[in-house]
Amino acid sequence: MIEEIITSGRMNPEIDPILHVWGWEIPFYLFLGGISAGILIFSAYFTLRGRQDELPVAVKWMPLAVPFLIGIGLIALLMDLSHVLYFWQLFTNIRWESPMSWGAWTLGIIMPLSIAWIATWIEDIFPKWDWKFDEVKTAIDWLKDYRRYLAQILILLSVILGMYTGILLSAFNARPFWNTSILGPLFLTSGLSASAALVSFFSKSEVEKRLFTRIDIILIGIELFMIVHLFMGHLAGTQVHIQAAQMFLGGAFTVPFWVFVVGLGLLLPVVLEILELKHKFIPAIVPVVLIVAGNLMLRFIVVNAGQASRWLY
């Protein structure tokens, strides 16, 4: 038997004995960013397909939530900064190699664009809406002419937003659990899935409900596939990656992840949604709450597990 004892005089707060510099703010923001990206992608995509009147909740109503979701996310992000008075430095630098920089710029552009996007739909949603000033009305009418281009830009930026929430973590090779590029697509898919579930919950039209339930079932299937691949990749990796995966295969994160994220957050709602499509009565709130809670939990667990995984030397 070989014993290895490492003693260290270092005890920096939040670094030792286990890194925990990112608390609730980061996973909470990643969750809101993912849902916002999902909502905008569906809205823009179905506008390009010309289905705005058939799918009013997905195209016109859901984007109303986006500026609020991103706004709350931004507040969480600012709360995380320990030198917050200097946050403007994010916007005096463009750093191609830094995911944090990509995120700041994407958010900075997507926030006003999402408001412009809503503005082009607001008269459809509230027929009595009055812009008060003619100049504003002229500007919005001008925007409406360019709605297709706006939709294309929004899809591109939203995919970046959704992916970046995962890439932010996977860019850190110092934390083996995060160091897998599948986190980007996984978080994008999970954000899309939560927003699809929200659309089918809020929609009153049978066509829209059924379409988004079907989309959600497919997305959850892809998510499960990616989770399996996440662990396959780690288990086929180096010793530190294997150890990181073992936190989920017998270690501290096993029960929270497999029971709450995979069981209650993915498998149970997908079964309920399939039953819904077969016209069985399922209270509509149940699958959506499970999916959204699972989404949030996935991000909390991934952020915490990554910080707990490390190189050994």
Place this chain on the structure above:
Amino acid sequence: MRYAMAVDTLRCVGCSDCVVACQTENDVPIGHCRDWIVEKTTGTYPELQLEIRSERCNHCANAPCVRTCPTEASHYAEGGIVLVEESECIGCKACITSCPYDARFIHPEGYVDKCTFCIHRVEKGQNPACVSVCPTHAMIFGDLDDPNSDISRAMATRKWKSLIPEAGTDPKVFYLI
């Protein structure tokens, strides 16, 4: 100019003089440290091996902290020394999570802090504080580009290792073994 440090693990006794010198020289806040001692015991009694290392920021040539910093607060200074510019740091902590050595910490004033190789002393031609006080002369600081510098000589004539080179960081603190 490529500054580097070598720590002789056969000479280091783990007295922590380097840690105290750093805290005094750099006014490191109480409860935090920029350098620290690791004592690693391997084996089963009575067959034991002991390695003592004085560790700090590795001033990597391919530093993940510089790469992930969104504001250029983390940057390479002269001679490859990795520094944090306080007035550009927003405290996002991306650099802390990106460092496989956990060499950085959050200063109580909010910005991220770490070893500077005592650049203010090096610029005057002096050694970093930890190197100057070491009672067993276990630490060598110098320029790797100068083949006659003490560190180049030590690296050429002694066996050495660096910490987790497989992380791809190209560290510039070496351990003579």
